[in-house]
Amino acid sequence: MNKINKQQQNFNELADWVIDRTLKSGANGCKVNLSKTRFVDIIYRERRPDVIKEATTQSLSLEVFVNNRYASQSTPDLRKTTLESFINDVIDNAKIVEEDPFRTLPDPEYYKGQTNENLLLNDPSYGQHTPEERHDIVKKVEDACLKNGGDKVISVEAEEYDQHYEEYVKTSNGFEGSTESTEFWAGAEMTAQDEGDRRPNGYNYMGSRYFGDLPSLNDIGRIAAERTLDLMGGNKIPSETLPVIIESRNVATIGNGFLNALAGANIQQKRSFLADKRGQKVASDVFTVIDDPFIPKAFGSKYYDGDGFPARRRELITKGTINEFLIGWYYSRKLECEPTSSSVSNLIIPPGHRSVDEIIKELGRCILITDFIGGNSNSTTGDFSIGIIGKLYDKGQFVQSVAEMNIADNHLNFWNKLVEAANDPWIYSSARLPSLVFEDVIVAGV
Amino acid sequence: MKPIPRRKFIKGTSIAGSALLLLPELEIKRFIQSAPSTGYFLNEFGIDESLCKKLLDKALSKGGDFADLYFEYTVSNTLGLEDGKVNQSYGNILLGVGIRTVKEDQVGYGFTQDLSEESMVSAAATAASIADSAATTNEYSFRRPESGQYYPVDPELIEIPVKSKLPIVQAINEKCFAASPTIVKVNAGFANSVKRIMIVTSDGILYEDAIPGGYLYAAVVAQKDGRYEQASWNLGGKRNFSYYNDDTINEIAEKAVTNATTLFKAIQPPAGEMPVVLGPGITGVLLHEAIGHGMEADFNRKNISVYSTLIGKKVAEPFITIIDDATNMNLAGSINVDDEGTPGQSTVLVENGILKGYLHDKISAKHYGVEPTGNGRRQDFMNYPMPRMRNTYMLGGDAQPDDVIKAAGNGIYVEDVSNGEVKIGEGDFAFYISKGKMIENGKLTAPIKDVNIMGNGPKMLTNIILAANDLEMYQGGAGQCGKSGQGVPVSFGLPTCLVKSLTVGGTQQKVKQS
Numbered sequence: 001m002n003k004i005n006k007q008q009q010n011f012n013e014l015a016d017w018v019i020d021r022t023l024k025s026g027a028n029g030c031k032v033n034l035s036k037t038r039f040v041d042i043i044y045r046e047r048r049p050d051v052i053k054e055a056t057t058q059s060l061s062l063e064v065f066v067n068n069r070y071a072s073q074s075t076p077d078l079r080k081t082t083l084e085s086f087i088n089d090v091i092d093n094a095k096i097v098e099e100d101p102f103r104t105l106p107d108p109e110y111y112k113g114q115t116n117e118n119l120l121l122n123d124p125s126y127g128q129h130t131p132e133e134r135h136d137i138v139k140k141v142e143d144a145c146l147k148n149g150g151d152k153v154i155s156v157e158a159e160e161y162d163q164h165y166e167e168y169v170k171t172s173n174g175f176e177g178s179t180e181s182t183e184f185w186a187g188a189e190m191t192a193q194d195e196g197d198r199r200p201n202g203y204n205y206m207g208s209r210y211f212g213d214l215p216s217l218n219d220i221g222r223i224a225a226e227r228t229l230d231l232m233g234g235n236k237i238p239s240e241t242l243p244v245i246i247e248s249r250n251v252a253t254i255g256n257g258f259l260n261a262l263a264g265a266n267i268q269q270k271r272s273f274l275a276d277k278r279g280q281k282v283a284s285d286v287f288t289v290i291d292d293p294f295i296p297k298a299f300g301s302k303y304y305d306g307d308g309f310p311a312r313r314r315e316l317i318t319k320g321t322i323n324e325f326l327i328g329w330y331y332s333r334k335l336e337c338e339p340t341s342s343s344v345s346n347l348i349i350p351p352g353h354r355s356v357d358e359i360i361k362e363l364g365r366c367i368l369i370t371d372f373i374g375g376n377s378n379s380t381t382g383d384f385s386i387g388i389i390g391k392l393y394d395k396g397q398f399v400q401s402v403a404e405m406n407i408a409d410n411h412l413n414f415w416n417k418l419v420e421a422a423n424d425p426w427i428y429s430s431a432r433l434p435s436l437v438f439e440d441v442i443v444a445g446v
Numbered sequence: 447m448k449p450i451p452r453r454k455f456i457k458g459t460s461i462a463g464s465a466l467l468l469l470p471e472l473e474i475k476r477f478i479q480s481a482p483s484t485g486y487f488l489n490e491f492g493i494d495e496s497l498c499k500k501l502l503d504k505a506l507s508k509g510g511d512f513a514d515l516y517f518e519y520t521v522s523n524t525l526g527l528e529d530g531k532v533n534q535s536y537g538n539i540l541l542g543v544g545i546r547t548v549k550e551d552q553v554g555y556g557f558t559q560d561l562s563e564e565s566m567v568s569a570a571a572t573a574a575s576i577a578d579s580a581a582t583t584n585e586y587s588f589r590r591p592e593s594g595q596y597y598p599v600d601p602e603l604i605e606i607p608v609k610s611k612l613p614i615v616q617a618i619n620e621k622c623f624a625a626s627p628t629i630v631k632v633n634a635g636f637a638n639s640v641k642r643i644m645i646v647t648s649d650g651i652l653y654e655d656a657i658p659g660g661y662l663y664a665a666v667v668a669q670k671d672g673r674y675e676q677a678s679w680n681l682g683g684k685r686n687f688s689y690y691n692d693d694t695i696n697e698i699a700e701k702a703v704t705n706a707t708t709l710f711k712a713i714q715p716p717a718g719e720m721p722v723v724l725g726p727g728i729t730g731v732l733l734h735e736a737i738g739h740g741m742e743a744d745f746n747r748k749n750i751s752v753y754s755t756l757i758g759k760k761v762a763e764p765f766i767t768i769i770d771d772a773t774n775m776n777l778a779g780s781i782n783v784d785d786e787g788t789p790g791q792s793t794v795l796v797e798n799g800i801l802k803g804y805l806h807d808k809i810s811a812k813h814y815g816v817e818p819t820g821n822g823r824r825q826d827f828m829n830y831p832m833p834r835m836r837n838t839y840m841l842g843g844d845a846q847p848d849d850v851i852k853a854a855g856n857g858i859y860v861e862d863v864s865n866g867e868v869k870i871g872e873g874d875f876a877f878y879i880s881k882g883k884m885i886e887n888g889k890l891t892a893p894i895k896d897v898n899i900m901g902n903g904p905k906m907l908t909n910i911i912l913a914a915n916d917l918e919m920y921q922g923g924a925g926q927c928g929k930s931g932q933g934v935p936v937s938f939g940l941p942t943c944l945v946k947s948l949t950v951g952g953t954q955q956k957v958k959q960s
Contacts (some may be wrong), residue, residue, distance in 0.1 A: 076540070
């Protein structure tokens, strides 16, 4: 388990008091989650601060169980004098709702096995950074974006955001967990002048758990400018069936539509097109999905899940075959099966060996999808439809930027069209996914 | 984690129903003795004028032009039903003050959940840091701005006890199951909140309000021949508890069940460009996304909106007038005053096809030399205000709805949409059609579902070539407009209208016509 600091020790003492009061007030069980977040957000525009925002927030969330009746409530007011009435309110609400035999705290046996590894989620240097350092970050990102945007720039907003988060969780039946983490983000959003009134807007944000791991500020600003300039001249082309490459940073958007159908709640509520597909092959061999909570410094790494189950590495999908659903304690009882975990940590699709550039050269006519717009995925049927923005290539040569176009399919069909993963996992997210190549996709346009 | 810096509209869950429901006698919680919109923060938290003046002085201690304080106390609760039982109660309390200092168009912002003087002064010092000159000297004299009352609620009924909501949610469940034997699952719920705010500004406004909000919803799953389909509906807004009566419950259940069962017959339309008829009501979200966001003045002040250079120019056919309105009674986007203290009002964006103006907060109004339009809104005290829409709609035309459909020839008819998104600079947008129909030879035929429509806002506006006389406003309460990480409740409306051409993202390639 993560080492407990002084703040978390204070949280621990308060949690004990809340649990004691809650049980004495009539609850059979309860769970307390205490958290505190400190953040700073600085935005520059036209080489001066546009917004400076800074604050500390705290929250207490209390879940109570009263004879299989359940209520949850949160408050920012951690004073014991006001928490007395808060606890009574939550218990009163629980007593009002109907009895549900599946509503209990998890069996404590399932709490066992939390890792002792240090996942390096907290940068100890947080708090040592001065306002001047933060402003300097934003200035450098803005400079790089302006420089690379050149005379096409209409507007650049550069931003630095950092936060320190502390959490302490305790249940009345023996679970205890704590997390301390930091994040540092820098990025820019640029608007460029295109033909007519069209003003393409692109962005690039990159972050890290540790300040020292932030990518080059010059690169962050440069990429924002380049991604914006890539949108110039964007237009739709006639509808066509061709290969598409979904850029690594956008794969999660379409992948989530598939993964949502693995959720226990959707399966039990008959809202999952995958409900009867465990053990079946539903996608191509390239589609292996690993849930790995133990990657040091990664954004999705964690020690425990929302039920208090210890985080564990698991292969959700192996070469297109579904191994495991995402089932927490409550829905495991409803489904009469063993719980797994209802939430994912870091998602990984094993990267391939070739770069996107190398793949494009061999694909002939294809579209590289660099962003999505709108759209939705129906977890019940598996149907999805989503707008795309990207670049059209032919035999490795850039043809034009594309916009106002769309792809639509059913997930059970679409993931069978997956033929290759590139070597470029997007590490600035908990979805550490590589660019993916799909064959024979209908792209709707003119 | 940082949100993606674009605008999204997310339609929340919706609907359910029940029959012959007898509402329980409401249990009244007398949280307050005085009227809800005056003296609350003084009585409950000791926030008086002298303390406010001290905080404003601190916020302007480094030479800001303007400062404001936004006190908030919001209590919300959602009661949820699953598998026949009302078995979940979720509550949340928001309490704090946000303090903003404005220097020209720059914003310093601090907030605290702790309403002690020490914490609030510290937040004011954070806000002040946006400026770096000598303190501004101010003599404050506060007044309450004249405003309408667009969500009158009985002060004694503003708190809706959880117990009073329970039979309503149970009734929705029963109603949905009774409506069709194909229904296999019902999720229903009743979310409501009371938001108490006090706005104090360095230019002399002191305004308190108590804002109700909420919605009743049902989401159903139907099964037929081994296939499953889902649909949902909700009704709500800024309403009294008495709104959630038999009629409301029946409408929610009927819409959710009908929408789900219709989908068994639905097909996917061909992909490609085609005429699109937007049905009345909820399709107004397309107006909100594709056009409204581009008319928010902050995007234009920064020259990043496609509408930045179009004031006074023709942007649509002469029969088109578009309004953003705070004054519709009880709608989700209605506001008595905005979150800067400017009275709610009706703002004409496009009049007879000409772009007349933008949606302003105080910063953009000063930039353009116009009066604020009452569009300065924020999610909560943890966020600073910015120009946001309220209830956005297009006035009806002269045609009959059937004539609009007939004029389309071959295309699609859109009845329900969700998950819209727009790119402000390009004007490009996308919407997900959750329910609609094919139009073949001027007549509605097979149902369609789960397809996207894509287009460009300014192009679509010029391509609206016919509008019917049946303007409807969306009556839901679950709609949230997202911008820069902040969600605010909105509504919208549209008459049946014909868009000459949009891209439809079906799964079949359209047969090329010679």
